[in-house]
Amino acid sequence: xxxxxxxxxxxxxxxxxxxxxxxxxxxxxxxxxxxxxxxxx
Amino acid sequence: xxxxxxxxxxxxxxxxxxxxxxxxxxxxxxxxxxxxxxxxxxxxxxxxxxxxxxxxxxxxxxxxxxxxxxxxxxxxxxxxxxxxxxxxxxxxxxxxxxxxxxxxxxxxxxxxxxxxxxxxxxxxxxxxxxxxxxxxxxxxxxxxxxxxxxxxxxxxxxxxxxxxxxxxxxxxxxxxxxxxxxxxxxxxxxxxxxxxxxxxxxxxxxxxxxxxxxxxxxxxxxxxxx
Numbered sequence: 581x582x583x584x585x586x587x588x589x590x591x592x593x594x595x596x597x598x599x600x601x602x603x604x605x606x607x608x609x610x611x612x613x614x615x616x617x618x619x620x621x
Numbered sequence: 622x623x624x625x626x627x628x629x630x631x632x633x634x635x636x637x638x639x640x641x642x643x644x645x646x647x648x649x650x651x652x653x654x655x656x657x658x659x660x661x662x663x664x665x666x667x668x669x670x671x672x673x674x675x676x677x678x679x680x681x682x683x684x685x686x687x688x689x690x691x692x693x694x695x696x697x698x699x700x701x702x703x704x705x706x707x708x709x710x711x712x713x714x715x716x717x718x719x720x721x722x723x724x725x726x727x728x729x730x731x732x733x734x735x736x737x738x739x740x741x742x743x744x745x746x747x748x749x750x751x752x753x754x755x756x757x758x759x760x761x762x763x764x765x766x767x768x769x770x771x772x773x774x775x776x777x778x779x780x781x782x783x784x785x786x787x788x789x790x791x792x793x794x795x796x797x798x799x800x801x802x803x804x805x806x807x808x809x810x811x812x813x814x815x816x817x818x819x820x821x822x823x824x825x826x827x828x829x830x831x832x833x834x835x836x837x838x839x840x841x842x843x844x845x846x847x
Contacts, residue, residue, distance in 0.1 A: 583734040584672045587727040588649060591676045595645070595828065598719055599638070602835045606633035609842045613630055 629842045634835045641831040644824035652676060656817035670734030673727050675817055679825035681724040681749070685787055686829060687717030688756060692784035695777035704844060707773040710780055711763050712836035714756050716829060721753045736800065744797035748790040755783035768847050 652675030659671040694710035697703065728746065733739050740746065759779050766772040794801055810818070 581669045583670050583730050584653070587673045587730045588652070588676055590726055590730075591680065591723050592645075592649075594719065594723055595832075599634075599832065599835070602832070602839060603633050605839050606835070606842065609839060609846060610630045612846055613842065 629838060629845055633838055634831060637827065637834070638831040641824070641828040644827050648675070648679075648821040648824040651817040651820045656814050657811060659811075659814070670731060673731040673734070675821045677724060677727040677731060678818060679822045680720045680727060682822055683825050683829045684717045684721035684724055684752075685790075686826070687713045687720060687833075688752070688784055688787060690833075691717060691756070691759075691780050692787075695780040698773055698777040699781075702770065702774075704773070705841075707776070708837055708840040708844060709833075710777065711760075712833055712840050714759055714763075714780065715836060716832050718753065718756050718760060720825075720829070721749065721756065725749060725753060741800060743801055744793040744799045745790065745801035748786060748793045752783070752786040752790055755786055756780075759783060768844055 652672055656672065656675060659668040660666070661668040690713040691710045694706045694713065697706040698710060725746075728749075729739050732741065732746075759776065762779065763772070763776050766775075793799060
């Protein structure tokens with residue numbers, strides 16, 4: 581059963597980390613978009 | 622903020638991400654509790670490690686779906702030369718590589734529990750590994766080259782050629798001698814097991830579309846800023 585738990589946890593954590601990294605990338609780009617607009621006036 | 626960028630910066634994920642989160646929680650319950658424990662036909666003992674199937678099969682299914690979307694989008698990149706299709710191809714390939722990695726890792730853990738080895742150079746495993754390698758190279762190439770129409774066309778050709786491995790992965794269990802289970806679903810799976818498996822496939826599919834929407838927004842925003 582430990583193999584099963586390990587497999588489920590790996591999938592769970594990988595998907596969660598990927599989702600969070602996507603959100604972090606989005607926020608970084610949104611900040612960059614905001615500062616780009618300010619630069620352009 | 623630039624007016625053109627405004628609609629792209631509202632939010633990353635749509636409301637379906639919450640639905641996908643709930644479905645994934647239920648998928649864990651379906652795989653661990655709802656589905657009955659399989660019995661090993663040879664020894665008559667309970668075969669707990671088979672429960673990995675409820676996460677392994679959907680992971681593999683999503684990787685094939687994602688690569689198919691990349692394949693179709695790449696054809697449209699070449700036909701229509703639209704940036705949107707290029708964004709979709711890249712976004713879907715990234716999610717495909719994630720789930721292909723998970724299919725390989727969960728398959729390896731299943732193999733350790735069943736065959737007592739982490740990896741064998743079996744036809745199904747090897748072709749899946751080649752598929753993973755193809756699209757990882759595709760992603761590395763896309764990320765290391767500047768966004769241009771030329772790089773989009775080159776990426777599209779690479780993705781189309783890479784997709785040729787998918788039918789090979791499917792056919793591998795029939796073409797070569799392999800240790801990988803063949804046609805498990807058709808081979809008389811317990812109805813509760815089948816229900817749990819189909820539910821997990823549905824939950825993973827929902828998760829794929831929720832992640833794809835987020836990834837697509839990131840890609841479009843990145844290109845708009847460039």
